[in-house]
Amino acid sequence: MTQKSLEEQISAFIDDELDPRELPLFTAQVSRNPDLRRKLLRYRLAGDCLRGEHQRAGSVMDLAERVQAALIADAPAASMAPPRRQAPAWRWTALGAAAAVVLAVAVVMQAPVQQPTGSETMLAASDSRLSPITVAVQPLPAPVRAEAQAAAARQMRMTSYLVYHGEFAGTLSSRTVASRIVDQDSGARWMPARHAVHTHD
Amino acid sequence: MTQEQIDRQLVRKAQRGDRAAFDMLVIKYQQKIVKLVMRYVRDPVEALDVSQEAFIKAYRALPNFRGDSAFYTWLYRIAINTAKNYLVAMQRRPMEYDVDLQDPEQADIAARLRDDDSPEGIAQREQLREAVEKAIASLPEELRTAITLREVDGLSYEEIAQAMDCPVGTVRSRIFRAREAIDSSIRPLVE
Amino acid sequence: MRCIRMTERAALRTRSGLATLALAAWSLPALAGSDAQEWLDRMAYAVEFLNYEGTLVHSHGGHVSVLRVVHRVEDGIASERITSLDGAGREIIRSSEETTCILPDEQMVMVDQRDASPREPGSPLRQRVLPYASFESAFYRARLKGPGRAAGRRAQRLAVTPADEWRYGYRLWLDHATAMPLKVQVTLKDGEVIEQLLFTNIELPTTISEDRVRARNATDSYTWRHFRAAVPAGDAAPGTAAWLARELPPGFVLKAARTKIPVGDENGGTMEHLVYSDGVATVSVFIEAAVDGELDDEGGYRVGAAHAWRLRKGDHIVTAVGEVPARTVELIARSVTPVR
Numbered sequence: 001m002t003q004k005s006l007e008e009q010i011s012a013f014i015d016d017e018l019d020p021r022e023l024p025l026f027t028a029q030v031s032r033n034p035d036l037r038r039k040l041l042r043y044r045l046a047g048d049c050l051r052g053e054h055q056r057a058g059s060v061m062d063l064a065e066r067v068q069a070a071l072i073a074d075a076p077a078a079s080m081a082p083p084r085r086q087a088p089a090w091r092w093t094a095l096g097a098a099a100a101v102v103l104a105v106a107v108v109m110q111a112p113v114q115q116p117t118g119s120e121t122m123l124a125a126s127d128s129r130l131s132p133i134t135v136a137v138q139p140l141p142a143p144v145r146a147e148a149q150a151a152a153a154r155q156m157r158m159t160s161y162l163v164y165h166g167e168f169a170g171t172l173s174s175r176t177v178a179s180r181i182v183d184q185d186s187g188a189r190w191m192p193a194r195h196a197v198h199t200h201d
Numbered sequence: 202m203t204q205e206q207i208d209r210q211l212v213r214k215a216q217r218g219d220r221a222a223f224d225m226l227v228i229k230y231q232q233k234i235v236k237l238v239m240r241y242v243r244d245p246v247e248a249l250d251v252s253q254e255a256f257i258k259a260y261r262a263l264p265n266f267r268g269d270s271a272f273y274t275w276l277y278r279i280a281i282n283t284a285k286n287y288l289v290a291m292q293r294r295p296m297e298y299d300v301d302l303q304d305p306e307q308a309d310i311a312a313r314l315r316d317d318d319s320p321e322g323i324a325q326r327e328q329l330r331e332a333v334e335k336a337i338a339s340l341p342e343e344l345r346t347a348i349t350l351r352e353v354d355g356l357s358y359e360e361i362a363q364a365m366d367c368p369v370g371t372v373r374s375r376i377f378r379a380r381e382a383i384d385s386s387i388r389p390l391v392e
Numbered sequence: 393m394r395c396i397r398m399t400e401r402a403a404l405r406t407r408s409g410l411a412t413l414a415l416a417a418w419s420l421p422a423l424a425g426s427d428a429q430e431w432l433d434r435m436a437y438a439v440e441f442l443n444y445e446g447t448l449v450h451s452h453g454g455h456v457s458v459l460r461v462v463h464r465v466e467d468g469i470a471s472e473r474i475t476s477l478d479g480a481g482r483e484i485i486r487s488s489e490e491t492t493c494i495l496p497d498e499q500m501v502m503v504d505q506r507d508a509s510p511r512e513p514g515s516p517l518r519q520r521v522l523p524y525a526s527f528e529s530a531f532y533r534a535r536l537k538g539p540g541r542a543a544g545r546r547a548q549r550l551a552v553t554p555a556d557e558w559r560y561g562y563r564l565w566l567d568h569a570t571a572m573p574l575k576v577q578v579t580l581k582d583g584e585v586i587e588q589l590l591f592t593n594i595e596l597p598t599t600i601s602e603d604r605v606r607a608r609n610a611t612d613s614y615t616w617r618h619f620r621a622a623v624p625a626g627d628a629a630p631g632t633a634a635w636l637a638r639e640l641p642p643g644f645v646l647k648a649a650r651t652k653i654p655v656g657d658e659n660g661g662t663m664e665h666l667v668y669s670d671g672v673a674t675v676s677v678f679i680e681a682a683v684d685g686e687l688d689d690e691g692g693y694r695v696g697a698a699h700a701w702r703l704r705k706g707d708h709i710v711t712a713v714g715e716v717p718a719r720t721v722e723l724i725a726r727s728v729t730p731v732r
Contacts, residue, residue: 007377007381008373008374008377011373011376011377011380012358012373012377013207013225013229015351015357015358015376016204016207017357017358017373018207020206020207020210023207023210023211024210024214027211027214027219027221027222027225028221030221030225031220031221031222031224031225032221037224037228038392039384040228041228042384042387042388042391043380043384044228044232045329045387045391046333046352046380046383046384046387047352048232049329049330049333049387050333050337050348050349050352050353051352051353052330063227063231063235063249063252063253063256064224064227064228064231066253067224067227067231067253067256067257067260068220068224068227070253070257071220071223071257071260072220156498157711158693158700158713159493159495159502160502160619161676161678161700161711161713162713163484163491163493163502163504164504164619164652164663164665164676164678165674165676165713165714166484166491167491167504168647168648168667168669168674168676169674169715170669170672170673170674171435171436171439171573172562172564172573172576172578172672172715173673173674173715174439175448175450175459175461175474175576175589176450176578176587176589176696176697176698176715177698177715178459178474178484179448179450179457179459179474179589180695180696180698181482181484181493182457182459182474182475182476182482182483182484183450183457183476183478183479183482191693191694191695192691192692192693193692193693193694193699193718342454346454346456349456350449350456350458353477353478354447354458354477354478356447356449356458356592357592359544359592360447360449360592360593361592363449363542363543363575363590363592364449364451364456364590364592365451366588
C-alpha cells in the first residue's frame with residue numbers, strides 16, 4: 001500500500017467513511033507508525049480549527065499517546081495521576097477561538113470591503129466563508145468605508161424585501177428565497193448584474 | 202452504519218489484546234471524551250488526567266463489553282462515572298450551570314463559558330486558525346466546498362457526493378487533498 | 393453596442409405579440425402531460441402538509457450553503473424553522489401569524505406580521521396567490537422523466553421547461569412515496585443549471601414536537617422591527633394599487649397589492665408591495681420614498697438565480713425582486729408608474 005493511499009484512508013477514517021475491509025491493515029500500519037498517527041491527529045486538529053473549537057496544539061493531541069504509554073507501563077488503575085503531567089497549564093480554548101471567528105465575521109458583515117465590480121470573479125472570490133477574515137482586518141480608507149456602509153444598508157434592505165417576497169414565492173422558490181435570507185455570508189450579498197434590455201446611455 | 206461496523210471491529214480486536222485497535226478508538230473519541238469530562242471537572246489539566254483514566258478503565262473493562270450498546274455510549278458512561286468519582290475523591294461537587302448539560306449543544310456552550318486562557322495559548326491558537334484559514338482560502342473551489350461540507354456542516358460523503366454531483370470516491374479524494382494542503386500549513390506550527 | 397441595444401429595444405416592443413403566437417403552437421403537447429401536473433400538485437401538498445425535517449444544501453455559482461429545515465403540521469396548521477448551518481446561524485421561523493427572521497450577525501429580528509383580517513387556514517407556506525402552481529400553461533411544459541434517486545430515496549424525475557427566456561425551467565426529483573421535492577434544479581431555457589437545492593437527508597415522521605420549530609437564538613438583546621400589512625394581502629385589487637407596472641413579460645399578471653407599515657413607526661415610510669406572477673414564478677415590486685444618498689445603487693443585482701432591479705422614479709425608489717431572469721425584473725421595474 002502506498003503512503004498516499006494510507007493517508008487517504010486516515011482522512012476517511014476520521015470521517016467514519018473507511019471501508020471496514022480496509023480497517024485491519026489500516027489499524028496495524030497507522031498504530032505503529034508515529035508519523036501517520038501524528039498526521040491523523042493533525043487532520044483532526046485542522047477540522048477543529050475549521051469549526052472554531054480547536055484546543056492548543058499538543059494538548060489533546062497527545063492523550064492517545066499517554067493512554068498507550070500507560071497501558072504499556074501497565075499503570076495501576078487506581079491512580080488518578082497520569083504517567084507524565086504536562087508542565088505548562090493546559091488550557092481549554094474553544095471560547096477564544098469561537099469568539100475570534102465570530103468577531104471576524106461580524107467585521108466582514110459591518111463593512112463589506114468594497115463594492116463588487118459585478119464580474120463573476122468577484123462572486124467566486126466572495127465564496128469562501130473564511131477568506132474574508134484576513135481581508136477584514138485591514139483598515140479601510142474612508143471612501144471605501146462609506147461605500148461599505150451603503151452596501152451593508154442595501155443588503156439589509158434586500159433582506160427585508162426577500163422576507164416580504166417570500167410570503168408569495170411559489171413552491172419551487174420558497175426555499176431558495178429562505179436560503180438567501182439566512183445566508184448572510186455571500187448568498188445575501190447581491191452582485192451588480194447588467195442585462196441587454198438595460199437601456200442606459 | 203459504517204461507524205458502528207468499524208467500532209465493532211476495533212472493539213473485537215482490542216478485546217483480544219490488540220493495543221493498536223484500542224489506540225484507534227482512543228484517537229477517534231479522545232476529543233469527545235475530554236469535552237464530556239470538562240462538564241464535570243473544571244481544570245483542563247485535571248480533565249485530561251480524568252479522561253486518560255477513563256480510557257484506561259475502558260480498556261480494562263473491555264472483556265465485559267458485550268456490544269449491547271454502541272461503543273461510544275458505553276465509553277461515555279465510563280467517562281462520566283470516572284469524572285464523578287474523581288470529584289467525590291476530591292470532595293468537590295459537580296459545577297452547576299444554568300444550562301442543561303444533557304443537551305450536547307448547551308454543554309458545549311458551558312465548556313466555553315469556563316474558558317480561562319493564557320496569552321501564550323491565545324497567540325498559538327490564533328496562529329493555527331490563521332494558517333488553516335489561509336490554506337482553505339487558497340484551495341481550489343471543489344476542494345474547499347468538499348472539506349467545508351464535511352468539517353463544518355458535518356455531511357456524510359454520500360451527502361456531499363449528492364450536493365456536488367460527483368461520485369463518492371471523488372469526495373473522499375477531494376477531502377483528502379484538502380486535508381493534505383491544510384496539513385502542510387499547520388504542520389510547522391504544531392510539530 | 394448601441395446598435396445591439398436598438399435591436400433589443402425593437403424586439404422588446406414586438407415580443408409580446410410574437411410570443412403569444414409562438415406559444416400557442418408550442419404549448420399544445422403540454423395538455424397531454426396531466427400525469428406531470430398531478431405529481432406537481434402532490435408536491436405542493438407535500439411541501440405544505442407533511443411533517444419533515446432535513447438538511448438542505450443550496451448551491452449556486454460555486455457557492456454552497458447548508459440549511460436545516462424543520463416543518464411541522466398540527467391540525468392542518470403548519471409552522472417551520474429554517475436555520476443556516478453556516479455563519480452566524482440566521483433563522484426564519486414561520487407560523488400562521490407571522491414570519492420571524494432572526495439575524496444574529498445584525499443583532500436584529502424582523503417580524504413580518506400577517507393580516508389580522510380573515511385568517512387564512514392552513515400553512516404559512518401556502519402561497520397566498522398561487523395555492524398550486526399551474527405548470528400546464530402556455531409558458532411552461534411539465535414532463536415526467538424516468539426514475540431517479542435523491543437523499544437516499546427513490547424519486548420520480550420531472551422536467552419543467554419554460555417557453556421563453558422570461559422565466560426559468562426546473563428539474564425536479566420528487567420522492568416516490570410522498571412527492572416531496574428532494575432535489576430541485578433551476579435551469580435556463582437551454583437547460584443550463586444555475587441553482588440547485590437538495591435535501592441530503594430528510595425524515596418524514598408522523599409528528600414533530602413543537603419545540604423543534606422554536607428559535608434557537610436568544611433574541612432578548614436584539615433590535616426588533618415589526619411590519620404589518622395595511623391592506624389584506626392576497627387581495628389582487630389593481631384598482632386600489634397606487635403604483636402599477638405598465639408593461640409585463642408575457643404571462644405575468646398582478647396577483648396582489650398591499651401596503652406595508654413599520655409597526656410603532658406609523659409616520660415612518662410605508663412601502664407598496666406589488667406581486668406579479670406567471671403561475672409559477674413570482675416577482676415582487678417594492679416602492680418606497682427615496683432617501684437622500686440612495687441614488688448610487690440603481691441597476692441590476694443578482695444572487696444565484698434571483699435577480700433584482702432597482703431604479704428611481706421621481707421621489708420614489710422602485711425595486712423588483714424575483715427568481716426570474718434579469719430581463720424580467722428589469723422590464724417590470726422600469727415600467728412601474730404611479731396610477732394617478
